[in-house]
Amino acid sequence: MTSQYGNLIDGEWVSTPEVNVNINPSDTDDVVGRYARGGRDDAVRAIEAARRAFPAWARSVPLDRHDMLMRASAEVLARADDLGRLLAREEGKTLVEGVGEARRAGQVLAFMAGESLRIGGERIQGLAAGSDAEVTREPLGVVAVITPWNFPIAIPAWKIGAALAYGNCVVFKPAELVPGCAWALTDILHRAGVPRGVLNLVMGSGSKVGAVFAEHEDVDAMTFTGSVPTGRAIAAACVAGPTMKRMQLEMGGKNPLVVLDDADLDNAVECAVNGAFYSAGQRCTASSRLIVTAPIHDRFVNAVIQRLKSLRIGHALDPENHIGPVVDQRQLDIDLSYLDIGQRENARLAWGGDRLQRPTPGFYLQPALFTDVEPGMRIAREEIFGPVATVLKVKDYEEALAVANDTEFGLSAGICTTSLKYASHFKRNSEAGIVKVNQGTSGLDFHLPFGGRKASSYGPREQGRYAAEFYTIVKTSYTSPGQP
Numbered sequence: 001m002t003s004q005y006g007n008l009i010d011g012e013w014v015s016t017p018e019v020n021v022n023i024n025p026s027d028t029d030d031v032v033g034r035y036a037r038g039g040r041d042d043a044v045r046a047i048e049a050a051r052r053a054f055p056a057w058a059r060s061v062p063l064d065r066h067d068m069l070m071r072a073s074a075e076v077l078a079r080a081d082d083l084g085r086l087l088a089r090e091e092g093k094t095l096v097e098g099v100g101e102a103r104r105a106g107q108v109l110a111f112m113a114g115e116s117l118r119i120g121g122e123r124i125q126g127l128a129a130g131s132d133a134e135v136t137r138e139p140l141g142v143v144a145v146i147t148p149w150n151f152p153i154a155i156p157a158w159k160i161g162a163a164l165a166y167g168n169c170v171v172f173k174p175a176e177l178v179p180g181c182a183w184a185l186t187d188i189l190h191r192a193g194v195p196r197g198v199l200n201l202v203m204g205s206g207s208k209v210g211a212v213f214a215e216h217e218d219v220d221a222m223t224f225t226g227s228v229p230t231g232r233a234i235a236a237a238c239v240a241g242p243t244m245k246r247m248q249l250e251m252g253g254k255n256p257l258v259v260l261d262d263a264d265l266d267n268a269v270e271c272a273v274n275g276a277f278y279s280a281g282q283r284c285t286a287s288s289r290l291i292v293t294a295p296i297h298d299r300f301v302n303a304v305i306q307r308l309k310s311l312r313i314g315h316a317l318d319p320e321n322h323i324g325p326v327v328d329q330r331q332l333d334i335d336l337s338y339l340d341i342g343q344r345e346n347a348r349l350a351w352g353g354d355r356l357q358r359p360t361p362g363f364y365l366q367p368a369l370f371t372d373v374e375p376g377m378r379i380a381r382e383e384i385f386g387p388v389a390t391v392l393k394v395k396d397y398e399e400a401l402a403v404a405n406d407t408e409f410g411l412s413a414g415i416c417t418t419s420l421k422y423a424s425h426f427k428r429n430s431e432a433g434i435v436k437v438n439q440g441t442s443g444l445d446f447h448l449p450f451g452g453r454k455a456s457s458y459g460p461r462e463q464g465r466y467a468a469e470f471y472t473i474v475k476t477s478y479t480s481p482g483q484p
């Protein structure tokens, strides 16, 4: 049987003999669809098509790029309920989260449409008499987009939207677990008028399609979101060839949420529960380390547990549920192994961690809260990427800050406090790319720069106007009037 949903290469939908069967993690008997599984040859053909399309697309009229992205945005927004449903079905986010993410994808495309009109530069007087300099931005060429499964439509939209807005061609490889949203987004952009070869979708495995994108010399830049080990492997391949590729790598996190004695307890509990457990904790910005000062610790932990007891975990498409399944058996096994590791490290499993049975066969796990966690424990240092959070008790703000920064990661960090002094100090001294005060560490605005420090990120920021730093290359031109 060939695939029902093909790859888009050089403007044509192409099916493949190998098929990726897309399974619903809420109900493994439910087949979402049969998607193409391309190989190395498909990846090369896509890159060649993008290379051929680039000169014309680079010279395209900004208003045409704007209008095309706006048409795509309008369709994504108009179909947000259906796309959100598809997302919930293939990834396991709840319906509310899925629809919210689809809307965000539509909004980000509209923002990037505007960016295609706002690309600007500078004119600076040169040092020599009569010399003027212009600093302008040009597209890079062919950009490879490799995305993870946990934000199946928003991350592709913010990468592809930016790449196209600034005049680049794209070869796109989504995570194999979530081909549905990637296909739908590509189809929308294709019908919105993206010319032949400018956007190519190659669904297939990371080790085949992704590896070709990283190695091929006709790819000029790589934007990747995923795990740290994959990011490092891709980075090595991107610099190994004759032309080193520009890279933007967004990777993992082990994000701290500090809760001080003076915090508004209800708000702190909401930030913690939402940040750590919604989307089944499968966010690189998840609040997986809750760092709590001693006087408020027991009240906070009890309140979090009470809140967790009120959450319904079940089928992602049931609007009554707050948290869906984890994405697949592999992720479930990882989560369960960390529950075991935590208990062997003598942390206390204060709540949850049970494998849940529901009417449909799915990967359901009760949110788990560890207390009595020490900063050196593996559960406090390694990214789990599931509904498992740790509580670390600290003496005071100074210790909280030190523990918050004591990590190889640096994506997002939060603090719950009513003290301006501590909030301001934390904003200045947190070693994270994103700092939130009295807000959860997850849930970011699409018009603001997104990215981390340390092992979490490499290269220029994504999103907002800052995306131009990655997706364009600066040219400096000098002009003298010449002889009169």
Ligand SMILES: NC(=O)C1=CN([C@@H]2O[C@H](COP(=O)(O)OP(=O)(O)OC[C@H]3O[C@@H](n4cnc5c(N)ncnc54)[C@H](OP(=O)(O)O)[C@@H]3O)[C@@H](O)[C@H]2O)C=CC1
Residues within 6 Å of the ligand: 146, 147, 148, 149, 150, 151, 173, 174, 175, 176, 177, 204, 205, 206, 207, 209, 210, 211, 214, 225, 226, 227, 228, 230, 231, 233, 234, 250, 251, 252, 253, 283, 284, 383, 385, 411, 456
């Ligand atoms: N910082 C951020 O912005 C975010 C980071 N993440 C991180 O992503 C991880 C979870 O996502 P997950 O999809 O499992 O991450 P992976 O790193 O496993 O995969 C990410 C993407 O890379 C592809 N890939 C895998 N191997 C290679 C390779 N050798 N060459 C090129 N591409 C390859 C995957 O393809 P395939 O599907 O075939 O495996 C997938 O499309 C978490 O660690 C999380 O923290 C997630 C979202 C946001």
Ligand SMILES: O=C(O)CCC(=O)C(=O)O
Residues within 6 Å of the ligand: 150, 151, 155, 282, 283, 284, 285, 286, 441, 442, 443, 444, 445
């Ligand atoms: O938290 C967000 O809004 C999105 C960030 C993201 O991409 C992630 O957490 O995986």
